[in-house]
Amino acid sequence: MTDAGTHRELREMLGLHALGALPEADAVRLRAHLDGCAGCRAELAELAPLAGDLRLVDPARLPGPPAPPRALGERVLGAVREESVLRAARERRDARRGRLRAVLVPVAAAAAAAVLAGGLTYGLTRPDPAPAVAVERLPLTVVVEGVRAAGPAVVVPHTWGVEVTFEAAGFEExxxxxxxxxxxxxxxxxxxxxxxxxxxxxxxxxxxxxxxQDATAFEVVDESGATVLTLPLPRA
Ligand SMILES: [Zn+2]
Known part of the structure; x- marks a missing residue:
């Protein structure tokens, strides 16, 4: 049996344990505890998939000065949780993108011929009163070595502004x-x-x-303001 203080102490070790970074003596104690504590097992099961996300955590972004391992464990855990929030946001964004794709696919099928013929927009190249769906797929120009665009960007005009979706790799972690x-x-x-x-x-x-119609280019810049990639937006 463990008292409340010890239990809390053990529970705080779960983060480092999930990362495989717990000192062996502590790991032995924690494993013994896990055998008899469903709560900690559940917590660990929840943390395990997040541990992979720790690759995303820049040590420079962990708060505070160098700290003893246990306090660090809590901080690492906090950072992992923070990343999991970011991940959830990314997943929501991807889901939104899925919906965008659901809209784009039929449009793309209908517009393919028009686009191939050199027309940039579906609405403008269709003589009939079909809705003007001026979705554009435009090539990105990558300026920085190491960054790679996976394909053309999708530019969607809205009544409130413009939306640019792109896939790329090589942005510094x-x-x-x-x-x-x-x-x-x-x-x-x-x-x-x-x-x-x-x-x-x-x-x-x-x-x-x-x-x-007022936009002339889309750009991504790094922390120093240097251009990483550009996307000229031709006059529609
Ligand atoms: Zn426990």
Whole structure:
């Protein structure tokens, strides 16, 4: 049996244990405890899949100065939880993208001939009164070596602004990237930020409060403001 204080202490070890980073003596104690504690087993089962996400955690982003392992365990756990929140956000974004695709696929099928013929927009190249679905697929220009676009970007005009979705890899892990949309007068509008995830591919769905017809380019810049990729937006 363990008292409440010991139980809390053991429970705090679960994060490091999930990461395989618990000192052996503590791991032995914790394993013995796990045999008899369904609550901790459940907590560990919940943490285990998150442990893989720790690869996403930049040590520089962990709060505070170097700390003793146990306190660090809590902090690591906090960071893992934070990443799991980010992951949930990514999954919501991917789900949204799934819905976007559900919209785009029939449009794409209908518009394929028009696009191949050189028309950029479906609505403008159709003489009949079909709704103007001016979804564009435009090639990204990557400026920084190591970053790779997985295909053309999808540009969706909305009444409230413009949405640009793209897939790419090679954004430096843990670095913040900023997207922006340029307008003809030379001004820029923010289109959101995202974190690099290294070699893995990420899907970014960025949005700016600029109407498509006023936008001249979409860009992603790094923390220093240097351009990483650009997407010229031709006059519609
Ligand atoms: Zn327990």
């Amino acid at each position: 843990g670095r913040t990237y900023r997207a922006l949309v340029r307008t003809e007068d030379g001004a820029t509008s923010p289109a959101g930020t995202f974190l690099g995830v290294g070699a893995r591919e990420l899907t970014c769905d960025m949005q700016a409060a600029v109407l498509r």
